Amino acid sequence: xxxxxxxxxxxxxxxxxxxxxxxxxxxxxxxxxxxxxxxxxxxxxxxxxxxxxxxxxxxxxxxxxxxxxxxxxxxxxxxxxxxxxxxxxxxxxxxxxxxxxxxxxxxxxxxxxxxxxxxxxxxxxxxxxxxxxxxxxxxxxxxxxxxxxxxxxxxxxxxxxxxxxxxxxxxxxxxxxxxxxxxxxxxxxxxxxxxxxxxxxxxxxxxxxxxxxxxxxxxxxxxxxxxxxxxxxxxxxxxxxxxxxxxxxxxxxxxxxxxxxxxxxxxxxxxxxxxxxxxxxxxxxxxxxxxxxxxxxxxxxxxxxxxxxxxxxxxxxxxxxxxxxxxxxxxxxxxxxxxxxxxxxx
Numbered sequence: 468x469x470x471x472x473x474x475x476x477x478x479x480x481x482x483x484x485x486x487x488x489x490x491x492x493x494x495x496x497x498x499x500x501x502x503x504x505x506x507x508x509x510x511x512x513x514x515x516x517x518x519x520x521x522x523x524x525x526x527x528x529x530x531x532x533x534x535x536x537x538x539x540x541x542x543x544x545x546x547x548x549x550x551x552x553x554x555x556x557x558x559x560x561x562x563x564x565x566x567x568x569x570x571x572x573x574x575x576x577x578x579x580x581x582x583x584x585x586x587x588x589x590x591x592x593x594x595x596x597x598x599x600x601x602x603x604x605x606x607x608x609x610x611x612x613x614x615x616x617x618x619x620x621x622x623x624x625x626x627x628x629x630x631x632x633x634x635x636x637x638x639x640x641x642x643x644x645x646x647x648x649x650x651x652x653x654x655x656x657x658x659x660x661x662x663x664x665x666x667x668x669x670x671x672x673x674x675x676x677x678x679x680x681x682x683x684x685x686x687x688x689x690x691x692x693x694x695x696x697x698x699x700x701x702x703x704x705x706x707x708x709x710x711x712x713x714x715x716x717x718x719x720x721x722x723x724x725x726x727x728x729x730x731x732x733x734x735x736x737x738x739x740x741x742x743x744x745x746x747x748x749x750x751x752x753x754x755x756x757x758x759x760x761x762x763x764x765x766x767x768x769x770x771x772x773x774x775x776x777x778x779x780x781x782x783x784x785x786x787x788x789x790x791x792x793x794x795x796x797x798x799x800x801x802x803x804x805x806x807x808x809x810x811x812x813x
Contacts, residue, residue, distance in 0.1 A: 486703030499687030591628030628664030709777030743781025
């Protein structure tokens, strides 16, 4: 090993997916693969997950969904929720990607592009449940459902779902958001819509509050072994990646390791966390641009492997505990790693 390596583990990812799937049943898992699969590689994760039986994948944007379609083939459903330009709408329709639609303008553009292409758009209408991250308001809901149903009657659209986000700030707020969501679903039914796919919860609420789950649940970070910051450990869930780097030299009572802030490791971690070594946990003493310094151990040698974060087998912190030491979230620790960190699949 000549530099830092992010090792991603297929067996761990599969075990995490199995644990999440069992936890959310009878709801169906939509595995979210935003931010290049939380830094582990969306294409790799999608292949592993599809082989494990995952039938839904969620992505923030259409271009990611298109890349995943190339990886997983025509069978899994793909859901892209960001409002997109017309060229991306066209590509999504050709690739059979479900679209999350959260504004009347976007709905009109999707309908227009489907008519232009002679395609059928499959959409999930978003309900504004009070978070105001787009979504149709109560005043807009009837108009949106009505427009979708008219287009459906014309053979240009399938209205297959409703969705939204939760703030996850308090149980009371989430309960109120669910009430607004369910009211919108009921109203859609009164207008003649059949919405088999209803999804409101992401990782934390999905795991902890089964009463909020819909027919689908969107879970990303937990599948990759990243728990919520300051949240409890999750049974059956472990980090699916570990960051390792070699000892470059011995400097007195310290060892110098070949990874640094230029690789995405936050410099403010110095003195706050433990890393894993052949002799067990050691304190991370300093983080420079391309190296870190770690408290030494007996018989330390050039080439020894140091685990900056992982599953704890060598005393190292997890991505989430690393993040908690500096007041951020585990996703950031993974996603900020640069292209200089080589990915290695196991």
